[in-house]
Amino acid sequence: MEVAAYKKDxxxxxxxxxxxxxxxxxxxxxxxxxxHRGRMxxxxxxxxxxxxxxxxxxxxxxxxxxxxxxVSILGDSAGTPSACFITPYIRRTVQLPLKxxxxxxxxxxxxxxxxxxxxxxxxxxxxxxxxxxxEAYNFSSQFPGYKFPGEKKLRGPLLDANYQxxxxxxxxxxxxxxxxxxxxxxxxxxxxxxxxxxxxxxDVNRFGEAVHCHVDGSNExxxxxxxxxxxxxAIEERGPxxxxxxxxxxxxxxxxxxxLVMDTYPxxxxxxxxxxxxxxxxxxxxxxxxxxxxxTECKTFIQFVKNHHMPHxxxxxxxxxxxSLLKSEATRFATNCIM
Numbered sequence: 001m002e003v004a005a006y007k008k009d010x011x012x013x014x015x016x017x018x019x020x021x022x023x024x025x026x027x028x029x030x031x032x033x034x035x036h037r038g039r040m041x042x043x044x045x046x047x048x049x050x051x052x053x054x055x056x057x058x059x060x061x062x063x064x065x066x067x068x069x070x071v072s073i074l075g076d077s078a079g080t081p082s083a084c085f086i087t088p089y090i091r092r093t094v095q096l097p098l099k100x101x102x103x104x105x106x107x108x109x110x111x112x113x114x115x116x117x118x119x120x121x122x123x124x125x126x127x128x129x130x131x132x133x134x135e136a137y138n139f140s141s142q143f144p145g146y147k148f149p150g151e152k153k154l155r156g157p158l159l160d161a162n163y164q165x166x167x168x169x170x171x172x173x174x175x176x177x178x179x180x181x182x183x184x185x186x187x188x189x190x191x192x193x194x195x196x197x198x199x200x201x202x203d204v205n206r207f208g209e210a211v212h213c214h215v216d217g218s219n220e221x222x223x224x225x226x227x228x229x230x231x232x233x234a235i236e237e238r239g240p241x242x243x244x245x246x247x248x249x250x251x252x253x254x255x256x257x258x259x260l261v262m263d264t265y266p267x268x269x270x271x272x273x274x275x276x277x278x279x280x281x282x283x284x285x286x287x288x289x290x291x292x293x294x295x296t297e298c299k300t301f302i303q304f305v306k307n308h309h310m311p312h313x314x315x316x317x318x319x320x321x322x323x324s325l326l327k328s329e330a331t332r333f334a335t336n337c338i339m
Contacts, residue, residue: 170210182244185212185234186273187254189222197222201234204247212237224256231261235268245269249276295328302327 102110118128127133140146149158183205190198197217203210212234220226227248235243246261248254250272258270286295302325305311315325 173207183238183242184245184247185231185238185243186247187227187231188249189217199227199230201230203234203238222253224253224260227253227257228260231257232264235261235265240265240268243268245271247271247273249273250280299328 114128117123118125183203186202186204188200188202190200192198199215199217199222201212201215203212213230215230217226231246235246243265246258246268247270248258255270255272261268262270285291305315306325306327
């Protein structure tokens with residue numbers, strides 16, 4: 001591509017352009033040249049002497065572009081930018097900052113540091129592939145000066161903030177009025193690592209389940225009246241018209257609590273836990289003489305193998321086929337069938 005540039009006397013020289021220029025760009029530059037040629041003709045007609053400034057017929061925009069983009073002329077002489085002028089096509093862009101790239105040695109060192117942190121801290125391997133970890137890393141890596149929060153902040157305000165956020169999201173998902181569904185209130189007791197009795201009360205519907213509240217029963221007698229009081233409170237918080245049933249295991253205290261709840265809310269039914277019912281069924285089956293003898297022999301064999309190193313090693317090498325021996329649990333009677 002070649003375009004013509006005009007000097008102050010009206011003569012022209014050819015300026016070499018890019019051969020890969022698009023047709024639209026060529027058309028636009030031809031139009032710019034035509035405008036400049038007309039401006040030069042008007043200048044010659046209106047004045048015999050050129051302006052002392054040396055920039056004849058140029059606007060302020062033209063002068064600014066000339067200074068930024070001087071034009072080279074092919075020929076026996078090369079004029080100054082003001083002596084030869086063409087308005088180029090300018091596309092103003094913003095140069096984004098480039099992120100520094102890591103070489104192979106730096107990447108290897110970073111990988112080893114992350115691996116060492118994981119191994120020393122005892123983190124599970126799956127932590128690094130967890131979506132929440134990936135999201136946190138991708139966001140914070142945009143800011144080189146970012147530092148991890150301290151243990152005190154993680155234990156306090158950040159834990160409380162995330163708890164509140166998850167609670168609000170759960171409420172929004174499960175209990176918004178537009179998709180309200182009848183819910184089931186369930187409870188279960190357990191003992192923490194300190195030996196203190198606890199009780200969780202859950203809300204369950206077709207959208208999922210969520211912890212309604214947690215009750216510390218350390219200084220309480222876990223009677224049916226005590227359990228029923230907490231269940232009634234949960235029903236009132238959710239609205240009695242939105243609760244369909246109350247589910248708990250088949251302990252005598254829970255059975256009494258279910259009766260007291262149904263007396264207060266006749267439309268709420270009480271149902272025993274199906275899983276607990278099956279567990280009790282397996283317990284009764286294990287009391288049969290011919291089953292009891294087999295279970296006793298299995299327990300004796302497993303206890304001997306696991307308590308002696310050599311028999312245990314021989315079993316794992318020659319008989320286990322990759323599996324390990326399973327001990328029976330005192331309160332999980334189904335383990336008697338799969339151990």
